[in-house]
Amino acid sequence: MLDFRVIELSDRPWVTELLKLSDFKGCEYNFANNIAWYRLYKATICRYKDFYISRSEKYGLRFTFPAGKGDYRDLFLTLKKEAEENGSPLIVNSVTNEELAIFEELFPDMYTVSCDEADSDYIYEAEKLQTLAGKKYHQKRNHLARFRENNWEYHDMTEKDFDDCIEFAARKYDLDNAYDDESKVAEQFAINTFMNSFGELGLKGGVITVDGKLEAFTIGDGINSDTFDIHIEKANADIQGAYAAINNEFALSAAKGYTYINREEDLGLEGLRRSKRSYHPAFMLQKNVVTFK
DSSP states (O other), X not given: OOOOBOOOGGGHHHHHHHHHHHTOOSTTSOHHHHHHHHHHHTEEEEEETTEEEEEEOBTBSEEEOOEEOSOHHHHHHHHHHHHHHTTSOOEEEEEOHHHHHHHHHHSTTSXXXXXXXXXXXXXXXXXXXXXXXXXXXXHHHHHHHHHTTSOEEEEEOOGGGXXXXXXXXXXXXXXXXXXXXXXXXXXXXXXXXXXXXXXXXXXXXXXXXXXXXXXXXXXXXXXXXXXXEEEEEEEOTTSTTHHHHHHHHHHHHHOTTOSEEEOOOOTTOHHHHHHHHTTOOSEEEOOEEEEEO
16 A cells, blocks of 8 residues: 655655656645645545545545646556555546646546536736736726725735734634634644645735724735646635735735646635635636545
8 A cells, every 4th residue: 555644844844856757736735735734634645656645534535636747647557556445436626627638538438527617726817917918907997096095005925924923814704703614724734734834735825904993904826838727716705805915915925936726725705706706817717526336
């Protein structure tokens, strides 16, 4: 059997090396995300030859399509054996339409494919989020104009901001009465992980203050050679345009040099879906689930 274990900060060099080989755009192919959210998904990892493998047991045994390079037939037959020894068929998540071709070539008629729209990543042109130019961003520019009537400042996140950001997130968590919401509880762990290992994870962050008080913050970093990922975005919704402002300022500051910005999934939440669609993604990164028969 493969030697799966909990991800650790010391894994970052070799994991990052294998992630770069694949250059995938999906938000699950980011070390910071993997270490911040492993508790929620009951995830463990291992290295098999030149492949980085992550598996989750939250909804039964599932494997994320591995990053790296090598013999895919050997890889998936090994994972199939691993799954069957654990009493499960092989189920592979995060399979893009391009990667489906690998299964079609190597394992014809041996699997089924399903897809949930809620799992798709929203991918935007970085320049569009930076400039907000054109008619379809008219409303966003209006929100920004209203926000800029405040006494506000934006700055890149530093260690001095960490405690204020954690307190701000915790206050929103309390106001939402999210104590029984597993994903919200996990989000607090993720935020603390980002703050506690900010430098080691190579993260970037942005903070907005209004009248000297923190009212929005965000954190992200690069997924691959051309895509920047937004991990966390929090703002005071009672201040008109606060979310639009932190989105725009961070895109201008942190995503320079990137072609795309990944704002991750909507999780099937209608409000989140409307918000993400209102920024007009360049495309949706569809993620399929392959289940072996």
